[in-house]
Amino acid sequence: MELRQLEYFVAVAEERNFTRAAERVHISQSGVSAQIRQLERELGAELFDRSARTVTLTPAGKAALDHARDALTAAGAVGQAVDEVTDLIRGRVTVGMVPGCTITPLFEALAAFHTAHPGVEIVLLEDASDRLADGVRTGALDLALLGAAARTPEGLDAHTVVSERLVAAVPAGHPLEKRRRVTLRDLAAHPVVCMPPGSGLRAVLDQACAAQGVEPAVALEASAADAIAGLAARGLGVAVLSESMADAYRDRLTAHVIADAHVPALLALVWRPARNPALRALLTHCRRAFGGNTAGPGPDDRPGTRG
Template structure:
């Protein structure tokens, strides 16, 4: 008894036709018929009533059908299990991350994954969030750390890592420095230094301004938080950052919550639905490192 014979038997039973079954398994009808005859001889019973135009299961055929399906499913599971082990022994995992990424738990997760699966080659790509999302959707990237204004980009799975309010950061002596918080209209009177379009922080800021009919002056743009902070320290504009970003520069900048921006800026890992074994393994490490370490 061979697996292909069981495959052909199941195909005929489900299609109720030797012709359609042959089309389904991509061999000739005579080939399907011959293999079914061989299977019947091995089992010592006819599986189909061939007296009618439709291939109908006999009592023996009905008894065999579920067992045949189970055998095919078991064989498929064996192949999948071996394939997953093989993927984690050798292969490539391509990970994207936002420009200027300083999220050390991600690096810890990559290190733990590499230690557990040294045969898998890791490739890293930095880009803005919009292009990273498209890379994951197209399959060019297996997984990416992105900034976003939406919890789950359409068509992808996501694990939210950080959800924070937007803040304005200004140096001592700035007209806004004495305040405890600001609003978007307050910021409209000052030049802004922020992330470029295509990033999560910029999307949150732009969407909030558009909702209020405001058009702030974007004086300078940079992809790294350090650069934005350095420009703001030098008086070139109000820095738009997340809370955790701004906290790193508390010795040079005053962080002011933007009280009329309620939508959070999100940092999330995204991947295609299901993912592969390497993606799932990296996600397990990521969940452990992000839950164990403060960001």
């Protein structure tokens, strides 16, 4: 008795027709018939009543059907178990992250995963948040750390790492330095230095401005917080950053939470339901590394992380 014979038997039983069953299993009708006859000879009983136009199960066929299905399910489970072990021996996982990312829990998770599964190739790519989300949706990426506005991308599983407000950061002597309250209209009165379209922070800024009917004058764009802060410190514009990002530059810049920008800036891990065994293993390490770290990065997590 062979698994393929059981597969053909189940197909004929469910389709109630040899021709349709043959199409389902992608072999000729004569091939299906021959294998079923061989199975019947081995079992010593006919499995189908072929006397009518529609094929029906004999009592012996009815008794065998559930067991045949169970056998096929068990065989599939064996194959899946072997595949999972194989994937964790010589598989591949592709991870995306925003440019300039230095969130250490992600690196700790990758290191722990590599130690546990040294045969799995890790591919790490940088890109803008919107393209990272698209990459996860299409399967080009297994996992991504990206920025988002208010909510994580639809259709993807996610773990929010950071949720923060936008700030306006200015150097000493700037008209906004001593203000007790800064609004989007205050921001719009000055040149702005911010991240480019496609980044999570830019999406937050654009959504907040649209809600208030404000059009800021974006003078310069940069993908890394270091660059944005450096340009603002030299008087080239007001830096728009998240709270924890701006905190790293408090020796050069004074940061004010933008009072009417209520949309939070998120940093999140996103993935599709994890069919890839290597991804499932990596997610376990990510959860351990990030833990309950949802309020903001720690002291070792430098800025430039929310693209």
